[in-house]
Amino acid sequence: MNYLLLLRGINVGGNHKVPMANLRDLLMAAGFASVRSYINSGNLFFTSDRSTAECSHLVAQVLTRNFDFSIDFRLLTQSEFLADLVQAPDWWGADDTLRHNALFKLNTYDDAHDSWLTGHITTDYDQVLITHNVIFWTSTLRTHFSRSFYSKIMGTPFYQQTSARNYKTTNKLKQILEESND
Structure with missing residues (x-):
């Protein structure tokens, strides 16, 4: 299934820096495939056979374990977004x-x-x-x-x-x- 991950409040005014290349690598290491990003403001795409709930849980773990600030997000399936x-x-x-x-x-x-x-x-x-x-x-x-x-x-x-x-x-x-x- 194709997913869109939207992050809030990152890379704005030099605060809460989240390098997209690093985040793509972290998401791939968590088991997501075809991870890519669009611009630097927290728009990421990936595929997974896992349910939305499972993917959301994994994303939350990746963000919590790798960044020392809270990052709120929304994960949408392609069909939900469209x-x-x-x-x-x-x-x-x-x-x-x-x-x-x-x-x-x-x-x-x-x-x-x-x-x-x-x-x-x-x-x-x-x-x-x-x-x-x-x-x-x-x-x-x-x-x-x-x-x-x-x-x-x-x-x-x-x-x-x-x-x-x-x-x-x-x-x-x-x-x-x-x-x-x-």
């Missing part, structure tokens, strides 16, 4: 003057955040669609950004339990996963 992306709304990514992010729900994500979020977004400046694993979010980019709810989520428990990828990166992850079937 099923969520099919649900992306038409407005997500449509306007280049807006900010388009996919916030992936990490293993620590509290589902109560879904209703909290829908109760707080500012519909004049934010559009949100929540799926099982992903929150598609479009907000203002520069003009009136401070009025968007997206500008207010940094540092909140909600934001700490998600890992954001922009529209371009999310589509590149999709392309890589689709090519792994070829």
Whole structure:
């Protein structure tokens, strides 16, 4: 089975350094195959015959044993990831003057955040669609950004339990996963 591993908060501003080459080697040593990464922000792909739960447990062990800081993550099967992306709304990514992010729900994500979020977004400046694993979010980019709810989520428990990828990166992850079937 093909998997996508999304890490949060690594290699940002020189903090929590996780060299992708080292992590790829560690994952291969743990028994995963065809391990590769995309950019330096914690997007990894691998294959395994193990269940998602078993793979997630092994990933947690690798991260805990080899890094002296906590790394939250989400492991998705190819079919889970692609099923969520099919649900992306038409407005997500449509306007280049807006900010388009996919916030992936990490293993620590509290589902109560879904209703909290829908109760707080500012519909004049934010559009949100929540799926099982992903929150598609479009907000203002520069003009009136401070009025968007997206500008207010940094540092909140909600934001700490998600890992954001922009529209371009999310589509590149999709392309890589689709090519792994070829």
